[in-house]
Amino acid sequence: MPNLANILLVIASLLSFAYPFFSYRLRLPFLIFLSVFTSMAILVYCHITNDFSIENVYYNSHSTKPLLYKISGVWGNKEGSMLLWTLVLTLYLFLMDIIIDDNNLLKRVAVTVQALICLCFVLFTLLKSNPFIKMPYIVSDGLGFNPILQDIGLAIHPPILYLGYLGFSATFSLAIAGLIKQTEGNIWAKIVRPWVLISWSLLTLGISLGSWWAYRELGWGGFWFWDPVENISLMPWLIGIALIHLLLIVRNFNVLKNFAVLLTLITFSLGITGTFLVRSGILSSVHAFTNDQMYGFYLLVLLSMITGSALLVFIFYKRKSSVNITFPIFSRFTIILINNLLFITAFFVIFSGTLYPILLKYLTGELISVGTPYYNILFNPIVLIILIFTIIGQYCRWQGNSLLPIFSEYRFSFCSAAAILPFILHMQLMIILSIVISVGLLIFILEAYSKRIRLFKSSLSESITLAQRVSKTYYAMMIAHAGVALLVLGIACSIGWQEEKEAYLKIGDSITVNKFKATLQNVELVKEKNFHAVKATISIQNLLNNKILGNVMPEYRFYLIEGQRNIESSIYHNLFSDIYVIVGEFNKRAIATKVYYKPAMSVIWIGSIFIALGSLLAML
Numbered sequence: 023m024p025n026l027a028n029i030l031l032v033i034a035s036l037l038s039f040a041y042p043f044f045s046y047r048l049r050l051p052f053l054i055f056l057s058v059f060t061s062m063a064i065l066v067y068c069h070i071t072n073d074f075s076i077e078n079v080y081y082n083s084h085s086t087k088p089l090l091y092k093i094s095g096v097w098g099n100k101e102g103s104m105l106l107w108t109l110v111l112t113l114y115l116f117l118m119d120i121i122i123d124d125n126n127l128l129k130r131v132a133v134t135v136q137a138l139i140c141l142c143f144v145l146f147t148l149l150k151s152n153p154f155i156k157m158p159y160i161v162s163d164g165l166g167f168n169p170i171l172q173d174i175g176l177a178i179h180p181p182i183l184y185l186g187y188l189g190f191s192a193t194f195s196l197a198i199a200g201l202i203k204q205t206e207g208n209i210w211a212k213i214v215r216p217w218v219l220i221s222w223s224l225l226t227l228g229i230s231l232g233s234w235w236a237y238r239e240l241g242w243g244g245f246w247f248w249d250p251v252e253n254i255s256l257m258p259w260l261i262g263i264a265l266i267h268l269l270l271i272v273r274n275f276n277v278l279k280n281f282a283v284l285l286t287l288i289t290f291s292l293g294i295t296g297t298f299l300v301r302s303g304i305l306s307s308v309h310a311f312t313n314d315q316m317y318g319f320y321l322l323v324l325l326s327m328i329t330g331s332a333l334l335v336f337i338f339y340k341r342k343s344s345v346n347i348t349f350p351i352f353s354r355f356t357i358i359l360i361n362n363l364l365f366i367t368a369f370f371v372i373f374s375g376t377l378y379p380i381l382l383k384y385l386t387g388e389l390i391s392v393g394t395p396y397y398n399i400l401f402n403p404i405v406l407i408i409l410i411f412t413i414i415g416q417y418c419r420w421q422g423n424s425l426l427p428i429f430s431e432y433r434f435s436f437c438s439a440a441a442i443l444p445f446i447l448h449m450q451l452m453i454i455l456s457i458v459i460s461v462g463l464l465i466f467i468l469e470a471y472s473k474r475i476r477l478f479k480s481s482l483s484e485s486i487t488l489a490q491r492v493s494k495t496y497y498a499m500m501i502a503h504a505g506v507a508l509l510v511l512g513i514a515c516s517i518g519w520q521e522e523k524e525a526y527l528k529i530g531d532s533i534t535v536n537k538f539k540a541t542l543q544n545v546e547l548v549k550e551k552n553f554h555a556v557k558a559t560i561s562i563q564n565l566l567n568n569k570i571l572g573n574v575m576p577e578y579r580f581y582l583i584e585g586q587r588n589i590e591s592s593i594y595h596n597l598f599s600d601i602y603v604i605v606g607e608f609n610k611r612a613i614a615t616k617v618y619y620k621p622a623m624s625v626i627w628i629g630s631i632f633i634a635l636g637s638l639l640a641m642l
Contacts, residue, residue, distance in 0.1 A: 111136075
């Protein structure tokens with residue numbers, strides 16, 4: 023079967039090469055996708071059936087592994103993940119072929135560009151990242167799989183993240199086609215915007231799932247560590263936001279097409295850059311793959327070819343806009359442009375913090391790390407300024423208007439946001455500002471919507487009728503912006519009110535954090551097929567009413583095949599807070615226990631879902 027998989031990859035590469043020379047009505051994209059899909063299915067089958075004659079299975083699996091982690095082990099390594107990357111690329115090739123109308127002048131060029139990108143990555147997978155290489159000798163079992171990757175979060179996070187990353191390959195191809203065909207900006211923006219929205223939505227979900235995995239699995243009670251690989255996923259996400267808002271201007275006024283095209287090219291290039299950095303061993307991260315400089319070199323060549331070619335097309339085919347439009351400073355047009363510049367500035371803050379240590383290391387040999395203080399000082403204030411302009415912008419008309427009527431009309435929102443100040447003045451200034459601004463944005467959104475449907479100012483039936491007439495675009499904007507406000511509010515509350523305590527506990531001992539008491543009830547040894555664990559049963563009690571809320575059961579595991587220890591956290595969830603518990607080794611018949619009080623974590627996840635849903639609704 024490995025030989026068949028390699029043959030299918032060869033077929034996919036030949037068909038990708040042949041596409042520009044044959045009529046697109048032959049539907050070659052479907053055959054390309056089918057070939058790579060079948061190749062991936064064969065690799066999954068080899069993992070499920072414990073075919074240890076293949077290096078990829080031997081180094082990343084074991085017969086005792088649960089089925090779910092045998093499957094997720096397929097993309098838990100650089101060869102398998104590259105095949106998944108190629109599969110998603112060909113999926114978008116197929117979707118472009120069936121979704122874009124045959125009469126659309128951009129289709130032939132866009133699908134051709136996408137086919138050539140697929141050709142590059144199929145050849146790279148086949149020649150330099152082949153997951154079907156056979157073992158040079160017979161083995162009876164595999165070496166296992168990294169314990170921290172044996173989690174449901176890592177089973178679903180990479181595929182969704184790749185769907186987000188590589189959705190921007192479709193927008194990249196449409197951008198090249200728009201340049202070559204000299205398509206008018208407003209027409210091009212209408213075609214490309216749905217692809218940008220679906221890609222950005224999936225990228226949002228992928229990043230959120232990665233944060234959820236880190237929160238549950240890494241045992242430190244956090245969801246974002248400013249890790250270099252985390253930053254790599256955040257960079258195209260930020261440029262994607264700028265692109266989504268800029269496309270509104272291009273679609274409505276037929277200006278700034280070149281700027282939008284450039285952002286489109288950059289977004290996909292950042293995805294390939296992330297692939298290069300993660301798989302080359304340049305980055306030191308829990309998320310990164312093993313060090314392989316030659317592997318990274320070939321990816322760098324591929325990145326240079328694709329990005330360089332795109333920039334050459336942009337330079338030679340970009341057309342100066344003949345439309346001149348001026349807007350007053352307090353207009354939606356101007357506010358969107360200001361926020362776009364802020365998003366790009368935030369991108370450069372992360373870009374510099376991520377790549378500067380790498381460049382310094384290779385140029386001078388000096389090792390430095392850029393951590394949370396850097397991002398707190400530079401990145402966080404930019405986010406708050408963006409939120410302020412978001413509040414202002416959604417109440418500005420495209421043609422412009424004065425801010426004074428806005429402050430007068432929405433004084434309730436300003437007063438409501440300011441009313442929470444006495445309750446949070448003991449917090450750090452940045453946290454105070456984050457809470458006030460995010461609450462203010464939420465109240466502004468709700469008050470503006472209530473005014474739009476004349477809530478409490480007319481009959482309920484009339485308000486319902488007006489609500490039905492509100493456009494999907496407005497609902498999309500409202501949900502997405504509310505999601506951003508909830509996300510920032512959740513993060514600020516989590517950081518501002520979190521507590522943590524640790525101690526060695528014997529049976530009956532307890533740790534108190536905030537208004538909750540965690541009491542050790544039992545400790546037992548658990549033996550599973552692929553690991554042994556010390557498992558604690560800890561009750562969570564609310565001290566305000568002395569009610570037992572439930573039990574958590576954290577584990578301290580030892581994976582037999584991998585020879586590695588791993589912490590499995592256990593979390594008591596409620597709407598307003600999490601009680602996050604981990605345990606460690608025994609010491610004098612006591613067990614090391616750490617308990618975190620993490621407020622508003624549910625608000626963070628709800629905010630992320632709202633952002634993605636708003637974007638998906640806008641796509642409709």
